[in-house]
Structure formats: structure tokens, C-alpha cells
Amino acid sequence: MTRQHHRPMQPGDRFFEGIETGGDPARIREAGDQAATILVRGARASTDPAVADRLLRLAESEGIETIAEAWSGAPADTLAGCLWRLFLVRQWVYADPAGAAAEFSAGRSAQVARVVAGVADPPGPDEVRAMIDEVLRGIVSGDFADVLFRAAAFTRVVAVGRSHLDHEASRILLLSEQLEHAAHAELAHPLT
Template sequence: MLDPAEAEQIPGGHDPALREEIAHTTARALVHEGRATDDAEVTARILRLVETEGLDTVAALWADAAPVTLPGALWRLFVLREWVRRDARTVGLRYRLGVEHTPVAEVVAGAAGPSPEDMRALADSVLSGVFDGDLAVALERAAAFCRILATGAAVDADSVEPTDPARGSRLTFGAASLVATADDLDAAARCWRADQLD
């Protein structure tokens, strides 16, 4: 991975075409290296990428990538995992609220339960599936997880709307964002299966 200081030294580092090239090159390299080894420690190091490199560094690489690209999909997976890692209690609550309305998504996502530990294990399992399983399945599991969380946020929004309309609006907006992310991840899975995800 490029150190942020090294990235700044690349001539024309703010050129959008160069940023896109770096995003795609690093995403391909990370996925290729992760899939080329059976070493569990390599997968564990990749999972800890945000913790070791920082979310800002990962964002600088991939956040501006189009959603249905390899770097765009990886960015969404790493952000989802980071959200779960930082706020597993809230994610578990949203999951618990959403899962009763989305039973098929629950099966696809594959969580053992709604506890914070279960949510962290699910996020790690989905992300590690990119490197040691079928990438399309990992993307579909993440999409199903997002749909459950979106439903949970919408249910929560309905319950708080009468007493706290501003919070209800934020939750509704968050639910819509999660649905959009799920749609992007499903589209990325289809592209991967068609050998068109770059």
C-alpha cells in the first residue's frame, strides 16, 4: 500500500485519471494477492487494512471510485465493516429490527444472531469471502446485510418520527443510502460473474 506521503509525491497526484488508475490498480492487486494465497494471516492483515492504514488512507484510494467497480465495491465493504466494528451495538439493533421483515436477506447475509459479536463476525466473514471465497457471493451477502440494516433503520425511523422528526428523517435517509449501497453491491456481484468488474 502506498504511504499517504508517497502518494502525494506522485506527479499529478490530483489528476482524476491518475487517481482512478491508482484506485483500480490497488484494488486489483489487493484482491489478486488475497485470493492467490491460502495464508490465513494474509487475509487477517487485509481485514485489518482500515485499522492499520486508517480509513482516510483507504478513502483516498477508493472512495471516489464508481460504485460498480472493484475499488468502489471494496470501499463499500471496508466502510461497512468499519461501521460494524465501531458501532456493533447499533448495527445489531438495526439488524434485529430489520431481520423479521427480510427473512430471505437474513439467510443470504448469514449472521448467527444480532449480538455485537455476531455482527462483527458477519462483517469479517463477508469481507474475508472476497479473498478466500467467491467474491460475487461475498458482495451478495454484503448487499443482503445492507438491506436488513436499511429495513431496520426504516422501522426505527417510523417509531421515532412522532417524537423526534429530525432523527426520523436522518434514519430514513440512512436507510435509503443503505438500499443504494445494496443495489451497487448486487450490481458489482453480477459484473464479477460476467468478468466485467474492474
């Protein structure tokens, strides 16, 4: 039996039509921006005190990681970019509360330490987790600029602590500067 030779199929436009992609990056970014706006601006309009707790628990209960990934490329002076940075800080504190407490405690000599209210002395892992949650509750119940200033202060104290402990501090210092810059921008004109 002789097998006939045929030309292999050439991928053309129709071939690629059926291939699913990861989504349009512009649409993903737009969805992330809209979610950030709803979380920051919409949540504040709520009179339900449980909204703040639900916002904090999104990562555990609703899989906010997917939305947060859409925020990851956002500039630091946007709502999405700010939420990404706040999300990172909270994830880090919850992943390593003992390390966060040790670094925060080592950095308490910083002038900015007084800005971060509500931290026990000395701060332990539970106290640092409670403090970061209290800061983030401000997204709903307080002024967003204040949330950013407090998160900037917390990360600046940690950066000082890291340098005192001879740990690498440049990334967390940059994060602190970005949060502080965004807070000033929020005061001048609400971030979008």
C-alpha cells in the first residue's frame, strides 16, 4: 500500500482564530483600574462597618490575587498601583509576622515611627498584623491619603530596621517613597 504524500497544513489566519490568549492586556489593566476605583472610592460610600473587614479578607476569601496581578504593572501614583503596594505589604506581614515585627522593632528609632499609631511596644507578630490591618481598614473608613501615609511610615520604619539589622533595605525604602509620593498626590488631586 502506497501512502500519498500531502503538504502539511500551513498556519494561516483561520488557524490562529481558535487559539485562546491570556486576554487583552489593555482590557485587563482597565478591569484592574475599575476594581481599584470601586474598592477605594465605592467602599467609602458604604455605611456597613463590615465592608472594611470584607475588604481586608478579600485575599483569603475571594482570591484577590488575580485582581492584584492586574494591579502589579500599574504606576505607583494610581489607585491600582497603590492597592498593589498595600497588598504586597499585607501579604509580606502575614507571611512573615515575626520578621516584620523584628524589623519594625529595630527601626523604631526613625522619626517617622510616631506616625504609625496603634503598635504595641514592643511590637510582636500579632501586633504588627493587627496594625497593618488597622491601616488598611482606613481604605474604607478613613482618608485614603492617610492610609498611604501610614503605610509609607510603616515601611520606612521597616527599612530603617532592615538597615540596622544589616538586611537589604532598598526595595522597601523605594516602596515607602512611592506610597508617600502617592499620598501627597492623593491630597493634591484624587488618584485614579
